[in-house]
Amino acid sequence: MAIIELKNIYKKYGDQSDVIEDFNLSIEQGEFVVFLGPSGCGKSTILRMIMGLESITSGELKIKGKLQNNIPAKHRNIAMVFQNYALYPHMSVFNNIAFGLKVRKTPRKEIKEKVTKVADLLNLTPYLKRKPKNLSGGQMQRVALGRAMVRDTDIFLMDEPLSNLDAKLRTTMREELVQLHRNLSATTIFVTHDQMEAMTMGDKIVILDAGKIQQVGSPDEIYHQPENLFVAEFIGAKKMNLLELTKDERGVTYSNQVIKLPVFEADKEADILGVRAEDCRLSLTEGYPFEITFIEKLGSDQYIHGISDGEKVIVREKPEKTFEVGQQIYFTINEEKIHWFNRETGEKVRPKNG
Amino acid sequence: MEKATRSERIILFLILAFIGVFMVFPMIWMFLSSLKTTEEVLGSTMTFLPSDPQWSNFSGALELAPFLRYIWNSFSTATVIVLAQLFLSSLLAYALTQMEFRGRNVLFMIILATYMLPAATTYVPSYIIISRMGLMDSLAGVVVSNIVDVFSLFLLRQGFLKVPGELIEAARADGASEWRILWRIVVPTSKNTLINAALISFIGHFNNYLWPSLITNSEENFLISVGLNRFFNSQGAFGQTFPLIMAATVISILPLIIVYFLLQKYFIGAISSSEGIKG
Ligand SMILES: Nc1ncnc2c1ncn2[C@@H]1O[C@H](COP(=O)(O)OP(=O)(O)OP(=O)(O)O)[C@@H](O)[C@H]1O
Numbered sequence: 001m002a003i004i005e006l007k008n009i010y011k012k013y014g015d016q017s018d019v020i021e022d023f024n025l026s027i028e029q030g031e032f033v034v035f036l037g038p039s040g041c042g043k044s045t046i047l048r049m050i051m052g053l054e055s056i057t058s059g060e061l062k063i064k065g066k067l068q069n070n071i072p073a074k075h076r077n078i079a080m081v082f083q084n085y086a087l088y089p090h091m092s093v094f095n096n097i098a099f100g101l102k103v104r105k106t107p108r109k110e111i112k113e114k115v116t117k118v119a120d121l122l123n124l125t126p127y128l129k130r131k132p133k134n135l136s137g138g139q140m141q142r143v144a145l146g147r148a149m150v151r152d153t154d155i156f157l158m159d160e161p162l163s164n165l166d167a168k169l170r171t172t173m174r175e176e177l178v179q180l181h182r183n184l185s186a187t188t189i190f191v192t193h194d195q196m197e198a199m200t201m202g203d204k205i206v207i208l209d210a211g212k213i214q215q216v217g218s219p220d221e222i223y224h225q226p227e228n229l230f231v232a233e234f235i236g237a238k239k240m241n242l243l244e245l246t247k248d249e250r251g252v253t254y255s256n257q258v259i260k261l262p263v264f265e266a267d268k269e270a271d272i273l274g275v276r277a278e279d280c281r282l283s284l285t286e287g288y289p290f291e292i293t294f295i296e297k298l299g300s301d302q303y304i305h306g307i308s309d310g311e312k313v314i315v316r317e318k319p320e321k322t323f324e325v326g327q328q329i330y331f332t333i334n335e336e337k338i339h340w341f342n343r344e345t346g347e348k349v350r351p352k353n354g
Numbered sequence: 355m356e357k358a359t360r361s362e363r364i365i366l367f368l369i370l371a372f373i374g375v376f377m378v379f380p381m382i383w384m385f386l387s388s389l390k391t392t393e394e395v396l397g398s399t400m401t402f403l404p405s406d407p408q409w410s411n412f413s414g415a416l417e418l419a420p421f422l423r424y425i426w427n428s429f430s431t432a433t434v435i436v437l438a439q440l441f442l443s444s445l446l447a448y449a450l451t452q453m454e455f456r457g458r459n460v461l462f463m464i465i466l467a468t469y470m471l472p473a474a475t476t477y478v479p480s481y482i483i484i485s486r487m488g489l490m491d492s493l494a495g496v497v498v499s500n501i502v503d504v505f506s507l508f509l510l511r512q513g514f515l516k517v518p519g520e521l522i523e524a525a526r527a528d529g530a531s532e533w534r535i536l537w538r539i540v541v542p543t544s545k546n547t548l549i550n551a552a553l554i555s556f557i558g559h560f561n562n563y564l565w566p567s568l569i570t571n572s573e574e575n576f577l578i579s580v581g582l583n584r585f586f587n588s589q590g591a592f593g594q595t596f597p598l599i600m601a602a603t604v605i606s607i608l609p610l611i612i613v614y615f616l617l618q619k620y621f622i623g624a625i626s627s628s629e630g631i632k633g
């Protein structure tokens with residue numbers, strides 16, 4: 001059974017237009033779900049509605065089968081890590097972590113035991129007596145996590161908890177969080193606008209744009225089977241190459257060469273060909289014309305940027321090959337790795353049986 | 355601001371020093387006079403320092419009227435009033451800043467509007483209410499008629515507005531009730547605002563004169579301001595007891611001076627917030 005269910009959720013602030021539109025999602029016990037989307041797409045809003053900090057304009061939110069719409073935050077028993085830590089400035093680290101337990105009238109001895117254990121796990125033991133203002137960003141981060149972890153709950157909501165950390169700390173915290181999730185096996189919703197974070201951490205990624213779900217899937221599915229143009233461009237170290245197709249008497253063409261289209265599902269039409277940089281090759285003799293504009297060497301790989309028939313195209317190549325900016329060559333496409341889209345709807349167009 | 359040159363700073367310093375001396379001079383004069391003899395005060399040659407400090411003036415003043423009793427009355431009523439005001443204002447300020455309900459802003463505007471009423475217009479109705487409550491001529495009457503204060507509410511509301519919303523949300527997520535959030539999160543993080551409000555209110559009520567003089571009659575219930583005034587008036591030959599009156603006045607402001615030294619660092623905040631400047 002799903003532990004969190006969102007059905008036809010809408011959210012409006014005042015009389016503005018909808019910030020969240022027809023949001024449907026169900027989350028299973030123990031899942032690590034990542035909400036990924038550009039700034040302002042409504043990630044925090046959804047999280048805050050689940051927590052009970054924001055009213056739900058319409059739709060149903062169920063947790064463990066029970067309708068939550070009108071249940072105040074304090075009775076939902078969910079732990080949340082806030083975007084800016086929100087540590088209580090006048091309390092020591094110990095008391096920050098202990099607050100949620102004190103509120104629930106936990107016996108003093110038990111509080112001590114639990115806080116000590118969590119502090120130990122997060123390497124916070126030396127700082128228990130300090131006030132938040134005397135901690136580094138990473139330490140504050142861990143206190144915010146500790147405050148959530150110490151609670152006796154099986155649902156965690158985390159709103160960009162790693163966004164204020166430097167790159168190195170972020171990577172280690174990422175690993176620690178995944179490890180932690182394995183140990184606690186609690187259901188976690190993790191919000192981020194960093195796709196690396198989403199891809200490395202999530203069991204399930206929910207991609208949002210402008211208050212709407214664009215796609216829900218595993219990191220592999222999201223990367224290899226994008227459902228629409230937004231996801232295709234948003235996910236990946238390099239955005240997917242999108243080639244605009246034209247129609248003439250010979251059929252569908254790109255750069256004056258006929259493209260063989262598969263048979264699509266019921267009367268759908270594809271006019272955009274999508275292909276990732278790693279599914280293209282450069283060639284001196286055959287393919288579509290390609291003029292190199294920029295070479296990006298990454299050690300293990302190199303990305304060759306170029307212009308083909310007026311469109312920007314990126315091709316990944318082995319590092320040994322040498323190219324030069326300005327060179328006029330060709331690129332080829334691995335036909336098995338093509339994604340077809342319809343410009344008008346922005347949706348993927350599926351070939352029949354496959 | 356541009357940096358002042360050295361000579362500009364010296365001039366500025368001299369001006370400020372002059373104003374400073376000018377302002378504290380009456381206090382110093384009061385203190386020195388309290389140590390003089392009547393002849394010295396009234397004599398035709400004015401002396402600055404008392405030739406032979408009359409410390410006995412203090413014990414003399416204390417014998418003429420129960421000043422310690424008055425001070426205690428002022429101190430205790432001001433303390434109870436401040437505590438009650440802060441308690442009630444905190445509750446209301448919390449509701450006005452952290453809870454969402456219809457008419458919230460209208461309510462605040464109405465409350466603020468009552469602040470515009472001149473205090474004198476409230477005296478008659480308040481007098482009637484206090485007397486109906488059977489609290490005339492009692493310290494309880496002084497306290498009860500002052501426990502609600504729009505100004506402290508206003509200050510606390512400003513302070514509470516500055517508490518980051520995420521803190522309150524975090525406490526709600528932690529499972530805390532609104533009551534607990536108010537006392538455990540909002541009040542401690544607004545500590546300075548509360549101390550400022552408390553100081554302003556304490557000084558005001560310690561020195562309060564007109565209203566307490568209207569509702570208290572018996573000597574045992576006089577506040578220091580009222581008692582001091584009766585003392586002036588009862589000493590018919592004013593000149594004769596001038597040093598004693600000065601001694602009594604020194605005694606009466608002593609508690610405020612002690613409070614000032616203990617809480618010095620909060621005073622600037624209190625003064626600037628009482629003048630409506632960002633505190
Ligand atoms: N209290 C509010 N009143 C009015 N509009 C709001 C309010 N809170 C958020 N919004 C609007 O709702 C939309 C979604 O905001 P939200 O905070 O959920 O975005 P987000 O995806 O979390 O962005 P970020 O990555 O920057 O944190 C934004 O357009 C924002 O301006």
Ligand SMILES: [Mg+2]
Nearest residue numbers: 043044083159
């Ligand atoms: Mg956000």
